[in-house]
Amino acid sequence: MNLKKYLNKKLNFFHKFWAIAQLYWFSKEKWGAIFSIFLLLALLQLTTQINVVANTQQGNFVSALADKDTQRFWTSIGIFIGLRISLAVVRVWYTYVRFKPILAWRLWLTNHFIEKYLNKRSFYEINTLKKEIDNPDQRIAEDIQGFTEVSVSIFLDLFNTCLQVVAFSGVLWSISPTLMIFLIIYAGAGTLISIGFFGKRLVNINVEQQKKEGDFRFGLVRLRENAESVAFYRGEAQEINLLQSLFKRVFNNFQNWIMWQQVYFGAFMRAYDIIPPILPALVLAPNVLAGELEVGKITEAAGAFMALNGALYVLVRRFESLTGLGAGIERLFEFYSCLEQPETGIQHRVRQYKTFDTIVNTVEDNCLAIQNLTLYTPNYQRVLFEDISFTLKPGQGLLIKGTSGCGKSSLLRAIAGLWHSGKGTIIRPKLEEILFLPQRPYMVLGNLRNQLIYPQLTVDITDDEIYHILQQVNLPNLVERFGGLDVEKDWSDVLSLGEQQRIAFARLMITKPKYVILDEATSALDIENEGNLYQYLVDTHTTFISVGHRPTLSKYHQMSLDLTNSL
Incomplete structure (x- = not known):
């Protein structure tokens, strides 16, 4: 049962990821980014081939030194230097091209979310009536950036992992099958411990950190926007308490992140990194001492071993990015679902408060009239006014009066289509x-x-x-x-x-x-x-x-x- 829950959770994670990702990668504007991705994959392939040959040449010149073979040493050194220069040029191009698909994806996705956020006045629904969608500005400005950047980076890392495994496995296996088996067991165990033990907690901590950072920033923005009112009230003491309380939540959660990310997980990583650099020498030393292998084979094996270890352990080394991506996916999918849900927030609230099963009926016509309108607050908890009717002829003016809280502004919101909780009919022209x-x-x-x-x-x-x-x-x-x-x-x-x-x-x-x-x-x-x-x-x-x-x-x-x- 636990395995089933685990698999369902992972499938749910990929479902949420793909729900956001497919918006761009199934759009008409994807081709430039796809070309950049293929170019990046070609550059990674070229980088891997250069690394394999360079690793072999490194082993050759170490063996040449041990054998005091001058010609072989200088030939290997020359080839090695040429390969390293070529590698530097390729990596510069890779770094430049790498940002192309990230920026294109982020630009399109940001514009898409902005359009959805402002379409049909969803921004009003979210900021006024759907408080559970906290800090939509942060989700658009920061979560989309992290989502696109980390997703592309991890995809390239995984592709590079496949290339490294294919290229260096043959090298390592030809030198020592035993060393290859050690590597698979060691890297696999490290990955399972990292993801299985540390993963869930760090994702949850990152989600909470982003939420609390957004709440703190919102408090600061709110103070700026209401600076004059606060100054008139002399409310500085209460604002200080509020902002300090919001930041205390940020601080406490960040301390928790430090303990799990930097201390516990960091200690595991440092302990894990002790063995890989010396393991090839430990395994191959008897063969070298017995004269069965050249001393340069230890260098060549160590290079292949570290390349494979880094490739197989890529998810763990990118663990902080992965936890941030997981948190960002949760927040973006929640935001996406709110914007894309097939039923409106109005229908959801009617269903939530089942005692009231009606909403205001709006009819478009070339006049302005109200027929038997009863209006509630959006949560249906209070009646604002009952059974109001009037007809406004073209060119006439209507003055709405009443005590504070009687529903004057609420009536205007209903006419504007912002509030729908109630019954009766509003006849109005198009909002345009x-x-x-x-x-x-x-x-x-x-x-x-x-x-x-x-x-x-x-x-x-x-x-x-x-x-x-x-x-x-x-x-x-x-x-x-x-x-x-x-x-x-x-x-x-x-x-x-x-x-x-x-x-x-x-x-x-x-x-x-x-x-x-x-x-x-x-x-x-x-x-x-x-x-x-x-x-x-x-x-x-x-x-x-x-x-x-x-x-x-x-x-x-x-x-x-x-x-x-x-x-």
Whole structure:
């Protein structure tokens, strides 16, 4: 039974590995990497042949010294030096070509995961509702790098192992079959002990280390993003405790890794490495002393023995890389399964909370309406509001009001298709026709022009038209202030929240959507600027829904909805 479990576990590991690997190696862009792999295999073949001949010549010049054969010595030395120079050139080319398939694979796989992560707003599901998928940024940035680099390296090592075994086995067997048998037993036992005893524990430690490192880095990023709020609260003491606690987990797990990887496994490796250098001399010494073998045969046998030992023991010598690969495969496969699963996270949550067997029905049409909508929190633990209905005619505005926590922003999330937990019907146009303006606008990485045309990639608009729109949102000097539309800044840092909200309205004027949904999108503006922006929506006959608290907003909306008493 234990053997069956072990085999199932290994098969499961290879299944997870292949699920990730086949994405690229079955794609149309694989051929350049395949050519590089074949070139690498040819270079390894050439390297092995050079090593075999060089090993023989090394034995020859040692025997020539023992026999005091001058001509044989210098001939062997000349050939040996020429082979070593050729080997150096081949290895340089091998090192250069080796990174080609790794980089091509990583580039394609990273782009693939980024597209899947952002497709159908999976990033929102994962970061908001699927907390078990921790640190997706780390999985994309680091785990893919380790997966591609170590996988290619191990494949080449295994191929090189086969070449070394084929090339040097004949050499060693011709000198001493007994030595060959010793080698197989010794290397096999070392591999089984290393993988069987140390393997499982080190993989688990590496998985935990990557998770804890990611949590610590996330804590630091979170502090940076909320630096002002923490400073206002004077929350430094609590942040120190939190970050120190996160790093303590990293530290403790790393100490555990040091003990198992460097101390226990390191001690085993050092003990294991004691015997191989002297074993050929011990086995062959009687034959040499009896005059049955030249003294150079010990050198030749030792070279072949060490080459074979290194080849047969390659998995153990790459054990740290293998444990890191195992941890990376686990995390990548979990991430991949989340992105590729046939049923959505919505369906999974409905099945998880069986008491509630319905989700919000969304219908695409050329209008905006809600019919008998009851909305729950995503985990179905609380009802936000019940049986809400309204119909918004083209060009009208709806103002949603209510106390904090009554579900105002949640209703907007449901309209946007982010929340589905509930029952009833939402009728809305395609999401491409709706522009959502949150309270804190997202400032994209890039130049000022990128900020203004977001979320579009390109817009047919002149610079003069952009300047005019900036004047309309009361930012007439913004371009001059930063030195042009193509200047890159950390815009969330250099612009106030009020300026960011006006940038969001500039995006609206550039995009010209038919429908707009505003979640307190003018909360940082004064009444005059807020009025100017809402008047633009009225003048352009835009259909819009607003969440807001100021009584001055009422005059820009034909309808209002109070969610305070909706339960």
